[in-house]
Every structure is written in structure tokens, then in C-alpha cells.
Amino acid sequence: MITITDVIKRFDRKVVLDHLNCTIPEGCVYGLVGSNGSGKSTLLRLISGIYRPEGGTITIDGQPVFDNPDVKKRISFVPDELFFLPHTDLRRMEKLYASVFEGFSHERFEALLKDFSLNPKANINTFSKGMRRQAATILALSCRADFILFDETFDGLDPVMRNLVKNLLYREVIERRATVVITSHSLRELEDTCDQLALLHQGGIIFESDVDHLKTSLFKVQVAFEGDYDRTRFEGVDVLNFTKRGSVASMIVRGDRAETEARITAMHPVLFEILPLSLEEVFVYEMGQRGYEFSEVLKQEVQ
Amino acid sequence: MKRALIHRGYFRELFRQLRTKGLVGTIILAGLNLIIFSALIMRDPVSASVTHYDPRLMALPMLLFLYVMSPIMVFGAFRWLNKRVQSDFYHALALTRVQTYASTAAAIFLWILIALGSYAVVNVLLFTVFGLPINYLLYLCVFLNMLIAAIGIVSAFMIGSALCGRRFPAFFQSVTVLFLPRILLTAFRMFVEADSGLTTPFSMLPFFLNPEFNIAATPIHSLIYGINFANVPAMLYSLVYGALLLTLGSIAFKKRKSELAENPYASRVLQTAARVVFGMPQLLFVIIILNLKVCWKYNMQSFEQTVLLPLIVTAFFFSFVFYCLYELISSRKMKPVLKAMPFYGICVVLALFYIFVPNWVASARTPVSLEKEEIRSYQFNDESSLLMPKSVLGAENYPDYLLHRHRFDLLKGKALVAAQSQKNAKVIDYSDFYDTLVVVRNGGLFRKTVAMQPSAMQNSKDQLAEICLEDPSFYEALATYPKGMIWYSCEGLTAAESRNVGRLFREDFAKLNADERISLIQNSGDLRLPTGPISASDLDITLYVSRGTSNYYVRYRVGELTPNAAKALLGYLNARYEKNVREGLREFVNWMEHPSNMPENDVFYIGTYNVQTYRLLSYDDSKKNLTPKESHPEAYQILKALCDAPLAEDTENCVSVRFMNYTGNFTGIVSANDFRYPTAVFKADDPLMQAIMQMITGDSLEDFTLSYDGV
DSSP: OEEEEEEEEEETTEEEEEEEEEEEOSSSEEEEEEOTTSSHHHHHHHHTTSSOOSEEEEEETTEEOTTOHHHHTTEEEEOSSOOOOTTOBHHHHHHHHHHHOTTOOHHHHHHHHHHHTOOTTSBGGGSOHHHHHHHHHHHHHHTTOSEEEEESTTTTOOHHHHHHHHHHHHHHHHHHOOEEEEEESOHHHHHTTOSEEEEEETTEEEEEEEHHHHHHHEEEEEEEOSSOOOGGGGTTSEEEEEEEETTEEEEEEESOHHHHHHHHHTTOOSEEEEEEOOHHHHHHHHHHHTTOOHHHHTHHHHO | OOOOSSOHHHHHHHHHHTHHHHHHHHHHHHHHHHHHHHHHHHHOSSOOOGGGGOGGGGHHHHHHHHHHHHHHHHHHHTGGGGSHHHHHHHHHSSSOHHHHHHHHHHHHHHHHHHHHHHHHHHHHHHHHHTTOOOOHHHHHHHHHHHHHHHHHHHHHHHHHHHHOSSHHHHHHHHHHHHHHHHHHHHHHHHHHHHSOSEEOOGGGSOGGGOTTOOGGGHHHHHHHHOOOTTOHHHHHHHHHHHHHHHHHHHHHHHHOOGGGTTSSOSOHHHHHHHHHHHHSGGGHHHHHHHIIIIITOOOOHHHIIIIIHHHHHHHHHHHHHHHHHHHHHHHOOSHHHHHHGGGGHHHHHHHHHHHHHHHHHHHHSOOOOOOGGGEEEEEEOSOTTTTSOHHHHOOEEHHHHHHHHOOBOOHHHHHHHHHHHHHTOOOOOSTTTTSOOEEEEEOSSSOEEEEEOHHHHTTHHHHHHHHGGGSHHHHHHHHSOOOSEEEEEOTTSOHHHHHHHHHHHHHHHHTSOHHHHHHHEEOOSSSOOOOOOOOTTOEEEEEEEEETTEEEEEEEEESTTSHHHHHHHHHHHHHHHHHHHHHHHHHHHHHHHOGGGOTTOOEEEEEOGGGTOOEEEEOOGGGTTSOHHHHOHHHHHHHHHHHHOOBOSSSTTEEEEEEEEEOSOOOSOOOGGGGOOOEEEEEOOHHHHHHHHHHHHSSTTGGGEEEEEOO
């Protein structure tokens, strides 16, 4: 388990992470979402032991990460901007990784090479952006690390490769109970991948939740009654948003779906329908509840 | 969990990354080796002069290699520190910072060891295969010195790399770490010692305060004072100092933030120091001038009135510009330049420090007044050729070698030193700044070493030198055949011929008494040796001796006292050079008869080398109405007689004649190579020999003599 407690990170005088707290459980895919400059990459670099926090602690299973190879060997990090040794091929990178990461599996490496159909003897620096990311993914997954960190995971990958990478990550989680932390500024990208999601804004996590829970606990209700009515009629239902056009009201409701359904059915509506929300819609309403304007938090997404 | 300091896998990768640089460096160094060696061999194929093959000369390419390759290797291995993406990649590897640092250092050192080792092995093999003299112990010392220097130099660049995220400031901060302490100390020492009087010189201070130590920064010192490769304390000190720098580098690296990449510096203090280093050289001239004017009241009236003030203003202006330029280049922004400006005051303070403080220190020193009873011994300091690094030029003169190692305890000398110390003369005298110091060792239970500078000794040094031979043990040492590995060299002879002459000389030498032996020694520097009987037939042999880690040479006269060696030597010379000498003589005679036919030949040398009276014969313009034959009939007769004179077979009644003429106008000083004149030894009956000697040494050729009289 990754425990981040009260972490502060500054670059010169700019505070990038400000007293950030977060716990990432084992055996899940944890998504970090936030606009550019929100601190996602910084947080991943802190977790992978590249940066030293100016304040607070980052531990993995109780052990500090920074300058601690015993912990770092359990982490694989694929950054947003990739780097490979100059004039190198995958075989040489394999040697370096194998020598530095104790759990490196050559069998796994060979298998992944086949999956991605990459030439291990070709100069990596001649690869396309997508192929470079595939190469980095192969190396990261071959390390058999307990914690796999991906920054802008799917950047440059075509849809087929995205699916392949997603499936591989699922396998890592299911078969080895690995923890995968992925970041993206695109909520849609993480929607069907992550078990947990956290939203980073202005150096802190402003929202963190289980994705399934998010999706099931927040839903849209369309309802109509005979006669006039307003929001007060739904006492006992946690209505986050209420709009009414004519006799049909649309509500965003939080709570247990079955219980809400039973409660509204008991009111004898002439029209009653429960609709699922997209993750983005869920975020919009949750943010609104917390006093944030979603479009401000995820500018890129909206644009 | 205990971890290895050097991570094998990472070390292997780094070693591989440096492969191209390492191999190219090794090849270049080896190529340099061959070029220098070939040049040395080709330079003097006949003479066996071994000064050219001093293995210490071979240390220079190694030192150059270290200064060039260390930054290339370190910046090559650590290039990832200057790019954020790369820095993140390396810092994400499962290694400790110290492991990363140590593995990198190990890979660099291994390549340097390979390059220097290959160079040394090839060098030693070349010397050995070609049968050239080499002192293996000294060579080992040189090699160890270079390895130790490598630790210091590489470490300085590793510190610079750890402290900066860009190459330019990293380079300058490395140079600052490497040289700044040495520059400050050496400069301070020079300023203090420029004063005269009785003092304890800095050269006797221990460890870091002693500029002779710290081999990594040695060029700063050696440019002025020379290098001693066999200085074991210096080696130990440099090793410890290098290890300290390496450790400091690892601490800096451990504390370094990955995000420092692409930023100019992590340490404001070092950044300021580097700026100051960049801004100070422009002030050096001002410091010297003001030091002379303010502290020493040096008279520079006309200079003051005309250019002093503009010079000072200009120097400060350029110093300030360079100071700011450093910040601009390293930070690539204007704002830090503005912030750095107030700190230029450090340059001003430093300049004021060097203008005033050394003089205060010099003035504040308590003069030491010695009584002859408290002087245990006195010694001539081994800094006789301060301007010429002895280690590079090779050998020290044998009498000087003995002189500098001998502790004299002659009462007469002690009294002289004591009397001079009581005068406590403080004389400003630049001319003897680089002269010999006299070291006095005195004291009781706790020994004290006092150095008396030349101006404090004034003429007493000459008197001390004159009484040296009264010391029995010194006299005996001087009369003893040198010990160690000896190579013989006779001018104009091959190595094999020289060896043969040397063997015979040694046999002849063994039969002589002490006075005779000493009388054969030529050319002393500090020591006033008694001049032995000089014969016109004297030739010479030079012994190059390597003893322990010291090199020295001694030139002995070969003549009547060493008949077997002399006979062999003149035999070799006559066989080889008779034709050249006779042709030269005939040409000379021809010119004396018809100078208009050979107008370009207007300068001639004739002489016997060992009487040190080469005579430059030149046609005097004022006598142009006469031919040289008409104006100097005696000289003409003698030279004509010499043209057909029989050559000598032994040293009885003979004269060695060296002869050379210059074509064209001779205006400069003769370079060393020009002295390899053809020599032949003529058999001469007494009147002819006397006439020749008179011609060479006497006044009869007054009209022919121009500026050159004696070499």
C-alpha cells in the first residue's frame, strides 16, 4: 500500500503539491486525473522515489521510498516523456533493467516482445512515439514490480495497443495483485480502466473515490407527477441537482439506487426512469457539491 | 540490508557508455606517446644524450590527458544530470544515490586507468626495447602521481556536475573546486615572499598550506616551482585530498535534487565563487601595480601620471563585465545577473586583500636572530632553478645534487649565517628572488627550520659556497664516482661509443686521488668548484645518473688525467669528423685570402670546447681595404698549418679544434643545437699548439673579435 501523508513539493518557490494526503491500496488500478500542471507527474515522481518531498512522507508498506532501492525495485515507472540510453536497443535496456531490478523476468520480456511485435535489436531512438511507449511498457511490465506507475499511459498508442496495454495491466492486477497507478488529463480514458480515481487540483486531491461506487451511487432520475410539484417533494432523497421542464423533472441523486427507486415509486409518479451517468457527469456534480467548477478543474477536458 | 558501494550492473553499463570516449582517449594518448618518442629518437640520433629521454617528460601527456579527458568522461557519464527527462530515468533506477555516484566514478577511473596504464606500459616497453635509459622506480612514482592526480581531478568535476544542472557552470565550478584554493595560496605565497628578509617560507608549511602538495592542482604550482614526483608526503596528502573531494562529491550528489537538471546551480556560494574566479584575472595586473606602489612605495611617477588611473578603471570595468558575463552565460537570464551585481564587491575585497594583506603579513613576521651556537646545521635549499621545473627538464647538476642534500656544520659557515641573521637586512631585490635560499636548522629538543632568503644572505651565500669543500664528508662525496644507474654521453659519439669511453673513464677515474677527481668536474651551479688544470686537449663525457627517484648529471673532463678514455674519445672523433673540420678550415683560409668571393661567410667560430674560449671571428668593416689574410697574417698561418696538420692519436701535445662557420648575417644567440660542431683532435708540436691557444685565447685577433667571447 502506498501511503502519502502531508506531502509538500516545491519547485523554486512554486508549491506544486501542498500537504497532499492519499492512500493507494494494493491490487487496484488507481487513476489520477487533473489538468496540466495539477501535480500528477510530480506525484508519480515522488512515489517512484525520483523526487524528495520537501515535507511529509511517502511510504510503501511502511518503508520510505526516496533513496531506498529495496522499495524502488518494487516500482516500475513509465514517465510521460520517455528516455532510453543513447544508440540503444531493447536488448541492452533489458540488460540494464535486469541488473537494476531484481524481479526482472526475461521470459516475460520475451513474451511481451511477441505481444507488441517489436524488434529487440532495432535502435529504440528510431522508433515512433507509440513504439517507444510500447518499448517502455514492455520494460516496465517485465520488471514484475508490485507497483506500476504510468504517466499519461496511453499517449501515442493506437486503439489496438491501448486495449492490449489495458489488458496487460488488468492481468498484472488480477494475477499478481500488482498496484497500477495511472495518470491522465482525460477522464474518459480512465473511465473504463480504473478501480479508483482521484482528482488533483491546485496541489491537492480534491476528490477520491471507487469508480464503481461513484457510478452506482450517483445517477440521474427523470420523473413526472400529476399536478404541480417541486424539489421539496423529494424529502429523504439526496438530490444534488434538480431541474424541471413542464411536468418532467430531472434530478441527479446520490444514494442507494434500489432504495431511491422504492422511495420514488411509492410517490406514484406518472413517469419514472433511472439513467446511468457518465463518469464525467458524476465528476461535474461531485465537484459542484464541493464548490468547484468542473470546467476549471479539468480545463483540457472541457476544451 | 548491506549493499555493495558499486553496483555491478550499473557500473558495467556506465563503462560501456564511456567506451568510445575511453578508447579514443587511450588511442590518442598512445599516439601521443609514439609521436613524442619518435620525435625524441629522431631529434638526436647520434648523440646518446639522455636528458631527452627523461621519463618525467612523459608525465606531461598523462597530465594533459587527465585535464582534457576527466571533464569529457565525467560530463559524458553524467550528461543525464543536465536533462530533466534523463535525470528522472536514472533516478528511478533501484539504486542508492551513492551507488549511482560510486559506480559512475569507478567506471571513469577504470577507463582512466586503462588509458594511463596502456600509455605507461607502451612507454616503458619502448624505452626498454630501444635500450634507452629509464628509471623504473621513478617511472612508477610518476605513474602513481598521475593516478592520484586523477582522483582529485575527476572528483572536482564530479562535484561540479553534482552541483549544477548545466554544463558550462558545472565546468567552471569544477575548475573552481580544483584550482581556486591553490591559486589563492600560491598567489598569497608569491606576494608574501616577494618581500625579503628572514622568514619561514611557505614551502615549509605542512599539507594544504604547502603549494607543493595536491598533485591534482599541481600545474598551478609547477609552472612556477616545479614538480617533485618522488614527494611521498605530497602523494599521501593528494590521495587523502582526492578522497575527500570524492566524498564531498558523493554528499553533493546524494543531496542533489533530480529537478536541478537544466538549472544552472544548486549552490549559491559556489556560483558566486565561480563568478569571482571569472572576474578576478582582469584585476591581477592592477593588484601587482598597486601592491608595488602602495606597499612598497615603488617609484612609478611617469606611469602614474599617464596610464595608472585609466588602467585601473579599465581593469575593473572588464572584470565586472566578465563577472556578469559568467552569470549571464550560466543562467541565461538577466534577472540573476542583476542580483549578482552587488556580490562583485567580493572581487574588490579580494583585490584589496592581495594588495595589502601579504605586505602586512610580510611586515609582521618576527625576524629571527640566530646565534652560531644554536645553529645545528645549514643547508642550501633545493630551489636553485625555480623558473625551470627540474623534473621536466630532467637532471640536476651533480655537485648541486650533493650540495642540496648535504647538511653543513662548519663553524665558519655557522658564524657567517648567524652574523647575517643578526643584520636582519630587508632588501627589496627582484633580481635574486629566484635565487637559492639557505636553510638553517637549529633548535634544541624541538627543531626549528629557518629559511634565509637570498637578499637576507646577500654575499654570504657565495662565501658559504666557497667553504663547502672544507667539509670533509662533502668533499669525499664529491670525489666519489656517482652511484646509481649511469648512462654515458659523449658529444658527437653514438651510445655504444659513449659507453665504451665511459667504461674506460671509470677505470681511469678509479686511479685518481680526490683532488684530481674533483678537478675533472665541470660546470657547477651554486658550488664554486676549484678549477682544475685545463688543457687544450680536454674533451668531456657526461654521466647521466638515476638514483632512487632522483636524476642528476655530471660532466667530467676527459684529458691527460684519464688517458685511456681520452685516447678512445679522440679516436672516435677524428674518425668521424676529420673531413668536416678540414673542409671548414680550408674554407676559412680561403675566405681569409679572398673574402670578396665569399661575402656571405663573415662569421666563424674556432675554439676548444673545454677551455671555454670559443672565439667568434668576424671580418671587421673598418679593415675592408685589407683582406683578413693581410690584416691577420699570424692567424692565417696557423689556420693554414692546421689544414694539413696530422691528427693526434693520444693526448700528448694535441689540441681539440671545433670549428664552424655561419652563412649569412649572424645576429641572434646561438641555440643549443648549433653547438654540435664537428670536432677533431690534432697532433700539434709545442709551438703550433701554443700559437693556436694564443690565437684562441689571446688578444692577437682583437680586430676580428665581435661580441661573442666565451660560451
